[in-house]
Amino acid sequence: MNIDVLEKALKMLEKHPLCDHCLGRQFALLGYGIENDERGRAIKSVLALEAHALVFSKNEEGIRILKILATNGFFKTAKEILQKMKRRITERNLPKTCFLCENxxxxxxxxxxxxxxxxxxxxxxxxxxxxxxxxxxxxxxxxxxxxxxxxxxxxxxxxxxxxxxxxxxxxxxxxxxxxxxxxxxxxxxxxxxxxxxxNPLFISGRYKKLVRGIPQSKWFCSNCRGKGCEKCNWTGKMYVESVEEIIGKLFLEATEGLKTSFHASGREDIDARMLGKGRPFVIEISKPRKRFLNLQKLEKDVNVYAKGKVEISNLKFSNKDAI
CATH class of the missing domain: 3.30.2130.30 (VC0802-like)
Structure with missing residues (x-):
């Protein structure tokens, strides 16, 4: 191991108590396929070996390094070496937590x-x-x-x-x-x-509006702004139903989501029908609990529920990019 790494690691441990993760993380870009806690233990192990060798050479620096490893390094091996050498470490002086991650x-x-x-x-x-x-x-x-x-x-x-x-x-x-x-x-x-x-679930498809007099999206009462009043018969809406509500109800039930948002490619007038291939749409379901849906069944269920007013087709899972 490069001595610069060992010297720097020792300086870090001299000043601050560091767990294996937090010491190893300071050298995370060195080596591949090694977790930081493994890297930290490896550095402490080599420092302990070097320190033990110094002790055998009658160099007191080895004892000093082992004490740093046993205390600020939380390193059991260093502590055991010191114990075998009859060198004590006062327990009350031992740090309890890592300086960086607090364990x-x-x-x-x-x-x-x-x-x-x-x-x-x-x-x-x-x-x-x-x-x-x-x-x-x-x-x-x-x-x-x-x-x-x-x-x-x-x-x-x-x-x-x-x-x-x-x-x-x-x-x-x-x-x-x-x-x-x-x-x-x-x-x-x-x-x-x-x-x-x-994150939201997105499902795309096409819809046809088969009858007149239904808006594409929910239309709040202009007088009460959705709160409910005499003008809107306390519904909060200008129209009883919309394409958005007819389609969205069963999507919300199937996904157990929080709410739906309806995104269509353009819009038609309230008094106009939408026929032909239908208009592309994406329905966005917020916080869905269910994502594994049978879209063919859902399509059929929506069309039955719509009672000839709206018809959907070509359902498929989509994403935000389709909006």
Whole structure:
């Protein structure tokens, strides 16, 4: 191992208590296929070997390094070497937590299980873990990296996200998706809080309006703006129903979503029909609990429910780009 790495790691440990993750993360760009905690343990192991060799050479510097590793490095091997040499470390002087992460990597497994418990209420194909870290924690890490010129470092945010993502993927057997995840698991390890950001489901198709007198979208009463009044017979709407409402109702029920948004390619007048091939539309369902839909069945159900007023066809799963 490059002696510059060892010297820099020792300087870090001389000043601050660091767990395996946080020490290894400062050299994350060195080597491939190694997790940061493994990298941190490897650095501490080599430092311990070098220090033990110095002790055999009657060099007291070895004892000093072993004490640093046993205390600020939380390194059991160094502590055992000192014990065999009858060198004591006062327990009350031992640091309790890592300077950077405050030992929060230790609860990664629990956070993953907490996330899985929430995810079990939803259908999804893929996910992404996002981190919510305290500002002071990230500022402390930035100052640390600047102080020690840690040019090979990875951020705590990145490592937490990767570690939790791997643990969660092993539990739910779902793929991690960075570009367009269906669900984002937002984790704050410093408060042990987990929450979900469930992204919308998009389904495209075509609709025909077979009768006149129905607006394309829900038309709120101009007098009460949807609150309900005498003018609108307390419905809050100028028209009893719309293409959007007729189509959206069963989509919302099938997905157990929060609400729907209707996006159509153009619009027709209220007193006009829409025939031919039909008008393209995309329906957006917010926070859907169900995504694994039988679109053929849903299409038939909507057409039966519409009672000859509206007819939909060519349903397929889509995305935001289609809007």
């Amino acid at each position: 929060k990597f230790e609860i990664a497994e629990d956070l993953s299980k907490q996330a899985l418990e929430q995810l079990n209420d939803y259908e999804y194909n893929n996910f992404l873990v996002g981190m919510e870290l305290p500002l002071e924690t990230e500022e402390r890490e930035d100052e640390f990296r600047a102080e020690f010129e840690a040019g090979y470092a990875e951020s705590m945010r990145n490592e937490f996200g990767r570690v939790l993502g791997k643990k969660l993927a092993a539990l739910n057997e779902k793929a991690v998706e960075h570009k367009k995840p269906e669900v984002v698991v937002l984790v704050n390890p410093f408060t042990s809080k987990v929450r979900l950001q469930v």
